[in-house]
Amino acid sequence: MKKLINSPDTVLVDALTGLAAAHPELAVDLEARVVLRAGGPQPGKVAVISGGGSGHEPLHVGFVGPGMLSAACPGEVFTSPVPDQLLAAARAAHGGAGVVFVVKNYTGDVLNFEIAGELAAEQGIEVRTVLVNDDVAVEDSTYTAGRRGTGATVVVEKVTGALAERGASAAEVASIGERANAASRSFAVALGAATVPAAGKPGFDLPADMIEVGVGIHGEPGRRREPIRPAHELVAEVVDTVLADHPLTTGDQAIVLVNGMGATPLIELYVVYGEVAARLAERGIRIVRNLVGNFVTSLDMAGFSLTVTKADPELLELWDAPVSTPALHRP
Amino acid sequence: MKKLINSPDTVLVDALTGLAAAHPELAVDLEARVVLRAGGPQPGKVAVISGGGSGHEPLHVGFVGPGMLSAACPGEVFTSPVPDQLLAAARAAHGGAGVVFVVKNYTGDVLNFEIAGELAAEQGIEVRTVLVNDDVAVEDSTYTAGRRGTGATVVVEKVTGALAERGASAAEVASIGERANAASRSFAVALGAATVPAAGKPGFDLPADMIEVGVGIHGEPGRRREPIRPAHELVAEVVDTVLADHPLTTGDQAIVLVNGMGATPLIELYVVYGEVAARLAERGIRIVRNLVGNFVTSLDMAGFSLTVTKADPELLELWDAPVSTPALHRP
Numbered sequence: 001m002k003k004l005i006n007s008p009d010t011v012l013v014d015a016l017t018g019l020a021a022a023h024p025e026l027a028v029d030l031e032a033r034v035v036l037r038a039g040g041p042q043p044g045k046v047a048v049i050s051g052g053g054s055g056h057e058p059l060h061v062g063f064v065g066p067g068m069l070s071a072a073c074p075g076e077v078f079t080s081p082v083p084d085q086l087l088a089a090a091r092a093a094h095g096g097a098g099v100v101f102v103v104k105n106y107t108g109d110v111l112n113f114e115i116a117g118e119l120a121a122e123q124g125i126e127v128r129t130v131l132v133n134d135d136v137a138v139e140d141s142t143y144t145a146g147r148r149g150t151g152a153t154v155v156v157e158k159v160t161g162a163l164a165e166r167g168a169s170a171a172e173v174a175s176i177g178e179r180a181n182a183a184s185r186s187f188a189v190a191l192g193a194a195t196v197p198a199a200g201k202p203g204f205d206l207p208a209d210m211i212e213v214g215v216g217i218h219g220e221p222g223r224r225r226e227p228i229r230p231a232h233e234l235v236a237e238v239v240d241t242v243l244a245d246h247p248l249t250t251g252d253q254a255i256v257l258v259n260g261m262g263a264t265p266l267i268e269l270y271v272v273y274g275e276v277a278a279r280l281a282e283r284g285i286r287i288v289r290n291l292v293g294n295f296v297t298s299l300d301m302a303g304f305s306l307t308v309t310k311a312d313p314e315l316l317e318l319w320d321a322p323v324s325t326p327a328l329h330r331p
Numbered sequence: 332m333k334k335l336i337n338s339p340d341t342v343l344v345d346a347l348t349g350l351a352a353a354h355p356e357l358a359v360d361l362e363a364r365v366v367l368r369a370g371g372p373q374p375g376k377v378a379v380i381s382g383g384g385s386g387h388e389p390l391h392v393g394f395v396g397p398g399m400l401s402a403a404c405p406g407e408v409f410t411s412p413v414p415d416q417l418l419a420a421a422r423a424a425h426g427g428a429g430v431v432f433v434v435k436n437y438t439g440d441v442l443n444f445e446i447a448g449e450l451a452a453e454q455g456i457e458v459r460t461v462l463v464n465d466d467v468a469v470e471d472s473t474y475t476a477g478r479r480g481t482g483a484t485v486v487v488e489k490v491t492g493a494l495a496e497r498g499a500s501a502a503e504v505a506s507i508g509e510r511a512n513a514a515s516r517s518f519a520v521a522l523g524a525a526t527v528p529a530a531g532k533p534g535f536d537l538p539a540d541m542i543e544v545g546v547g548i549h550g551e552p553g554r555r556r557e558p559i560r561p562a563h564e565l566v567a568e569v570v571d572t573v574l575a576d577h578p579l580t581t582g583d584q585a586i587v588l589v590n591g592m593g594a595t596p597l598i599e600l601y602v603v604y605g606e607v608a609a610r611l612a613e614r615g616i617r618i619v620r621n622l623v624g625n626f627v628t629s630l631d632m633a634g635f636s637l638t639v640t641k642a643d644p645e646l647l648e649l650w651d652a653p654v655s656t657p658a659l660h661r662p
Contacts, residue, residue, distance in 0.1 A: 002523065002542065002633070004522070004565070004600070004602055005562055005599060006563055007561065011599075014601075014602045015598045015601040015602050017605040018600075018604035018608065019601050021608035021609075021618075022604050057601075062597070077598075191334075192333065208333075230336070230337045231336055262594070262597075263594035263633075264335065265386065265593050265628065265631050266389060266593075266625070266628065267342065267385055267386060267388050267408075268334060268335035268342075268346075270345075270346040270349035270388075271337070271342060271345045271346050272335050272349065273349035273350075273352060274345055274346070274351075274352055277352035277353075278352075294597070297596065297597065300594055300596055303335075329661070331662035
């Protein structure tokens with residue numbers, strides 16, 4: 001294994017040290033493993049908090065800042081953050097108006113956020129939870145009961161953060177997050193596996209020229225393996241799969257995320273985006289906003305995911321609201 | 332070879348099609364292979380134009396927009412753009428105040444920009460050229476007489492674009508670009524090779540656990556191969572190598588770019604940044620601005636590059652000036 005790390009045991013704390021050095025606008029608590037906005041909690045505003053296993057950067061730590069997350073809790077690589085860590089984030093970010101947890105649907109994450117929510121409630125903090133479960137590839141997966149939470153997390157974190165910034169209640173912020181999740185579907189394809197530092201070898205074996213269709217962000221198996229095909233064929237199938245689960249029709253507007261899994265060149269992601277745009281145009285669906293790049297990665301996995309969110313005026317307005325984070329900026 | 336492409340022959344035009352679909356704020360001329368800002372040239376302002384082989388995205392096409400490039404010319408993968416293409420960009424972007432070409436020091440690029448500059452001059456367009464040659468790894472390389480141009484290109488494009496936006500002359504814009512280049516040094520390490528689509532296999536063989544120290548952005552050989560080491564040892568050597576060539580001392584300020592080559596997880600780049608920051612702090616050098624991420628990539632090469640620019644008040648002010656491009660935003 002070749003990695004730019006000191007040791008598998010220290011990769012998280014070393015990366016957080018670097019994150020803190022690079023971003024003085026963040027407050028990184030190395031002890032508690034919580035990333036907050038510098039300047040303390042925002043009095044009277046809901047704190048939107050997320051977290052999950054590390055290795056998916058910039059998710060979640062790269063989305064902490066005005067207009068998006070109040071705090072993020074990075075677990076060890078591909079491992080849920082622990083309840084104490086999440087509780088520490090809730091206490092540190094709480095501005096008196098409650099907390100909304102954004103949780104990707106993996107069993108460990110769901111359980112740990114639930115425990116943390118109960119502990120926070122005991123301390124008088126109102127907690128609401130938005131569960132993200134947008135991945136249509138499979139029902140139940142290696143680490144998940146139900147559908148996995150993937151690319152839609154970016155949309156949910158963006159719109160909940162924007163609404164919290166406007167002073168909405170925890171119930172309202174959670175509600176818009178649930179609506180963004182319900183409006184979103186994702187599907188991913190892997191061309192190669194990621195290597196977790198502590199494991200030291202790729203998480204799965206993929207024969208030469210074979211791809212994993214419907215892969216999870218930890219390398220969980222998808223629907224099947226098949227030979228690589230030209231982008232327009234592969235992307236057409238991915239678009240059709242997403243839309244088969246998701247009632248977008250002629251005249252609908254969409255926010256589209258073409259996301260790299262970590263090791264896919266940007267030039268390929270633009271090829272994919274071109275094919276997605278053509279396929280949606282054929283169906284009369286108008287892409288009104290998009291992101292193309294690495295947002296929800298899987299270490300050095302090669303491949304991409306597509307997320308389609310059905311847009312409405314409120315979601316769009318919140319998507320467009322100002323945001324200032326390491327990974328997403330908009331004036 | 333597994334890639335998200337339709338065919339090696341169409342990867343550039345397919346990616347440009349996707350770029351155009353994703354970014355309506357750009358005007359992409361698929362025929363001429365020129366990426367411009369939408370809305371036409373800016374009358375009375377210098378047009379800053381760059382270009383080079385594709386495969387280094389977001390460089391250069393992702394840096395077109397207000398405050399940075401006026402136009403970019405993507406060549407085929409790892410292949411210089413041709414003179415006609417560069418001339419088309421100069422003609423399309425010229426606002427009557429001249430053109431500044433930003434050219435990475437590779438023999439093909441230098442020659443083609445030179446020819447284009449002569450052709451443009453014959454058509455009455457004043458052309459100045461800034462040559463970027465910041466890579467300290469080797470003198471003369473596979474495709475280069477002198478030093479290679481790498482990460483400093485981002486700095487040069489940012490500050491020249493900012494000065495052009497203020498209405499400076501072509502001579503002034505070129506001058507600040509030359510100063511930014513002279514203030515910058517870079518060095519790169521590869522953990523794995525990139526695969527060019529038309530080649531179909533990795534550009535070089537790197538044995539398990541070996542790294543290429545001083546690699547070029549097309550996989551050109553560096554100074555030597557050696558076993559992978561812990562990040563703090565490896566980064567210390569890279570920092571020392573850059574500073575040995577570059578007279579930064581206690582009290583100096585620096586702009587630092589820790590750049591991923593395409594397949595390196597962001598979590599590792601933050602580990603590297605933490606080590607860079609610690610090493611520069613030991614020397615009393617203050618990092619006043621930084622970028623951590625994928626900016627000058629080499630397709631799916633694994634590894635990183637470090638660029639250190641000695642900052643002064645003028646460079647800093649131009650670095651901080653507003654910019655709005657696909658890959659770099661600042662209000």
